[in-house]
Amino acid sequence: MAFGVTSPARGVARGTMNGGGGRIWPAALALAALVVIGLPFARLLLAGISGPEGLTLIPLAEALGDETVLRGLRRSLETSLAAAALALVFGAGCALLLGLTDIRFKAGFVFLVMVPMMIPPHVTAIAWIQSLGPSSVLLRTLGIAPPLGSTHPLYSPGGIVLLLAIQHAPLVMLLVRAGLRALPREAIEAARLSGARPFAILRRILLPMLAPHLAAGFMLAFVSGLGNFGIPALLGIPAGYHTLPVLIYQKLSSFGPSVLRDVAVLATVMALAALVASLLQRGLERRARAESIGPPSRPLAFALGPMRPAAETGLALAVLATLVLPLVSLISTALVSTYGVTLNLQTLTLANFREVLLEQEVTLRAFANSFLIAGGAAATLAVFAVALGYFTQGGRGGRLVAAATALGDMAYALPGLVLSIALILIFAKPLPWLGVSLYGSLAVIFLAYLIRFMTVGLKPVMAAYAQLDPSLDDAARVAGAGLGARLRRIFGPATAPAAASGAILVFMTAYNEVTVSALLWSRGSETIGTVIFNFEDGGYTALASAMATVTLAVTALLMAALTRLGRRLPRGTIPWLD
Template sequence: MNTNLEQSGLHKNGSGTDKAPIRFASRVWLQRIALGLSFITVFLLFAFPILKLIALSFVHKTGTGLGVYFDLLNEARTWKTVESTLIIISGSTLVSLILGIGIAWLIAYSNLSHKVWLHLIVMLSFIIPSYVVTLAWTSFTGVQGPIADFLHLFSSELKPWSMYSYGGIIWVMGIHHYPLVYLLTVGVLRRIPRELEWASRSGGAGKWTTFRTITLPLAMPGIASGGLLAFLASLDNFGIPAFLGIPANITVLSTLIYEQVVGFGPSAFARSSALAVLLGVIAVIGTWIQWLVQRSYRSSETSYEDMKPRFQLGKRKWLWTGIVWLFLAVITFLPLVSMLMYSLKKAYGLPFGWDNTTADHYRFVLWENTKAHHAIGNSFILSFVTLIVCLILGTAFAYYRLRRPTLLVKSMDLVISLPYALPGIVFGLAMIFTWMEPIPGWNPGVYGSMAILFIAYVIRFMTLQVRSSITAFLQVDASSVEAARISGAGWSSVWRKILFPLTIPGVLAGALLVFLSALTELTVSSLLWSSGSETIGVVIFNFEQAGSTNYSTALSCVIVALIMVFMFLLQAVNNWTARRKGGVL
C-alpha cells in the first residue's frame, strides 16, 4: 500500500518537484542527529570527568557516603590548609586590586607617555608563567641577589625579605595576577561617560569626591570581575605555592591535593577528590560574592572606549611617568635580570662577574640533559597540535554558536568553558580518574602516555579559542554576509572572501593564546606527566625540587625569551587588526 502510494506519487510528479521537501526534511534530521552526537561527545569529554571526580569523593572504605569528607574535616591539617589557602588568596587578591586599579586609572585617565609600551609591560607580568616569576623573585631577593647586595651597603646585618613565607607567596601571586584586574578595569574606566564626572565637578565636588561617588561605583562591575579572576587565579595557582610554600611547610589546597595524588595512599584518590570538591566550593563562593557586588552597583557605560585623557598631570607628567616606569621595572624586569644573572653564575655563592660567568647551564638544559631536551620538544609538539585542533574545532563551533544560538548549543558552550573555569589541579585530577579506566574493565592506555596531556590541553584551552573566535565573528557586519548569500555566493565563497579575511586577526590571536598557554602549563601537567612525557614546566619544577636552581633559572630564561617573541607576534596581529579597521594605536 505504502509502496503503491510512493510509486503513484513519483509517477504523478515525474518532474521530482516534491523531492525538495523530502531532501530538506532529511537534511534537518541529519543536522539534529549530528548536533545530538556533538552534544554527547562534548558532554563526555568536558563534563563527565568532573562528574566522575565528584562521585569518587563519596567512595569511602566503609561504603558510599560522606565518610571521606568527615575524615578530612576531623583532621587539624585540613583546617590549617584551608586557613592558609584563604589567607593567601585573600591577601594576593587585595594586592592585585590595589595595583590593578591604580595602574588602570593612570593609563585610562591620565596623559602618561608611552601607554602602549606600559600596557605591554603590565601584561608581561601575567603572560610569564607563575613558576618563572617565582624563580625571578627568589633570585632577586635571595641572599646572593641584588637586594641583599644593596642592603649590605648599609649594614651586613640587614637581610632581604624572604619569599619563602606567607608574605612572599602573597606578594608574588599579587603581582602575577594584578594584570587581570587592570585589564578589566581599564576598559570599564574608558567607557564611563565623562559628562557624569564633569557634572559632579561642576557641582562643586573635588577630584577625590568625584572618584569616590561617580568613577568608583560605575567602575565597580569591572573591578569586581577583575577581582574575581584574580581570586580564582590565586586559588588555581600551583606553581607559586609549590615553589615557595613547600620548602617553608606552607600548604594550600592545590599543593595538598598534589601531595595526596603523588603519595598513592590507600585512600589517596578519594581524599584528593574530596579536597578538589572543597576547592571548587571555595571558587563558587568567590563567584557568588562577585555576583553580589556587581548586583549592588549600576552600570552607565558607553558603547565605545574614550581614549582621550581626562586628567592632565601637568608639570608632574614626566615625574609620574618615571615613577610608573620605575615601579614596573622593579616588579617585572629587575627580577628577570636577577634570574638571568643567577643562571650565568658558575656556582651558587659566587659573586657575579666576568670570571664567574658561564653558559654551561644553558648548554646542559638545551642539549646535554635528555629530559630537558625532550621536554622542550614535547611542549612544542603538544602546544602546536593543541593549537591546530582548537583552531579548527573552536572556530567552527564559535561560528555555529552565533549562527544557531539554540538552548542546546548554548549548553554546549557552557560545558566547554567548565574545564578552564575549574582550578587546574581539580581538572587534572578529573582527567586521571576518567582515563585510567573510562569504562569499567577497559584501560585504553591513555593515562601514562603523552596522549592524556594532549587530550587535557585541548579540553582545557578550547574555550580560549571559542571566545576569541566569537569576538572576531561579532566584528563582521552581518549585512555583508547576507548580501553575498543573496547574490548567489555559496558558503565556501562567503568564508573565503568575507569571513576569513575579516576574522583571521582575532582568530589567530586566540590561537597564539592557546599555544602560549599550553607551552607554559604546569598545574595540569604536574599530575598527568610520566617518564618520557615531561613538559617544560615539569622539568623546571623537578630541577628546583632537586636543588638545581642554576638549571631551572637557565631553562626559565629560555621560556621568557620565547614568550617575548610571542608577545611581539600578538602585538603585530593587533597592529594588523587596527590598520585593517582604520584604527589608531
C-alpha cells in the same frame, strides 16, 4: 557577494537545514564540549562522594573535619583574597593611568606590565627567591646580601601574597582596559562640560560604570590564586605553610592504596570552593552592572600636567621592582656554577646554558613537547571557537550551547590540579576494549589544555560575533549559502582577528604552564614547566635558572615579534595592543 542564484524561499529553507545548522550542528558541537569537559569533572565528583558502601558524603565530611585540610583551605582562601585585593589595586591603577591620562610611552608600559602574566608562576617564584635572601647571587655581588643563615623574607604568607598579586595584576588590567574602551565618551564629556573635576568623574561616573569589570577582575585574580601551585609550593613548603594545592600534590606523591580516592576528596573540596567563588563573581557582576547609553569609544585623556613626570617615574619604578630586579637575579644565578657564589669574571660561566640546551636531552624534548601541544591546542580551539561562537548569538544554539559555554567557564575557574586529578581518574587505567593507557602521554596533557583553555579562546570570538550585524547572516541565507559557506566566507574572516587573539593567549599561557601538567607528565612527555620545577625541586637551582632564563627569552621574543607583526594585522589580533 554571490553564492549562486536561488530563490529566496529555497535559500531560507536551505539556510534552515544547514545552519543555523538546523539543530544538528549546534547540538553536535555543544555535546562534544559537554562530554570532553563534563566527563572528567563528573568522574571526580563521583570519586569524591563514593566509598566502599557506595555513594556517600562521609569521605567529604571527614575531609572537611580534618584540621590539616581545613588549615590548607583556610590558607588558600586567605592568601588568594589578599593577593586578589592587591592585584586589583595595582592592575586597576595601571589600567586607569594608561587608559585615561596623557602619560607617554603607553605601548611600552602596557607590554612590560603584561610580561609577568606570561611568565610561569614557578619561574616567578624562582626569580624572586634568587632576588632576595642570603644566597642571592645579585645581592652577594653587590655586597648587600643578608647574613648567611638568616630567614628568607619571601618564605612566608606575605611572600606568597606578593607574588600572586604580581602574577595576576595583568589580568585585572586587561579586564579594566577592556571596560574603559567600551565606555561611551559622551558620559565623560558631559561631566567635564558640567565642570566636574577628574577625580569626581572617576569616583561618580567611571568607577560605577566599571564596577562589573572590577568585580570580575578581583574574582578572576582570586580564583587564579586559589588554584596556583607553583608560587605556594616554592615559597610555602620551606616555611611549613601548606595551601590546599600543595597538600593535594604531596598527597598524590605519597602513593598508597587509597591515594586516588583521598586526593579526589581533596580536589572536590577545592572544586566546591572555586565554584562558590565563580557564582559569587557572577552575582557581583549582576548587582554592579550599570547600563550606559551611547556608542563605545576611546575615553578622553586627562592631562596630568606637572604630575606627568612623577606618574611616569612611579610606573617605571614599579616595573623595575616587579620585573627587572627578579629577572636580573635569575640571569645572575644562571651565570654561576653554584647558587650562592658571587658573580665576577672568575665565576662567570655559560656551562648551565650549555647543559640545558646541548647536553640535557630532557630540556630539548620539553621545549618540543610544549610547543607542539600548546600550539595544537591553540589552533584547535581557534577553529572550534569560530564554529561554536556562531551558535552563541541570538539564541541560535539553545540551552545545549549555553550549557557548554558555562561548563567551559567552570573548567577555567577550577584550579588546574583539580582538572589533572579528574583526568587521572579517567585515564589511569587502560581504555576499555583498546587496552591502551593514555596517562602520562602528551595526548592527556593536550586534552587537559583543550578543557582548561576553551573559554580563553572562545570569549574573544563571542565578543566579535556580538558586534556583527545579524542581517549578514540573513542575507547569506537568502542568497543560498549553507552553514559551511557562511563560516568560511563571512564569519570566519570577520572573527579571525578575535580567534587569533584568543589563540595567542592560549598558546602563551599553555606552553610554559606547570599547574595542569605537574601531575600528568611522565618520561617522554615532559613540558617546559615540569622540567624547570623538577630542577628547582631537586636542588639544581643554577640549571633551573638557566632553563627559566631561556624560557623567558623565548617568551619575550614571541611577544616582541607579535607586537611588531600586530602593526600589520587587523585591530584586536594581538591582545595587549589597542
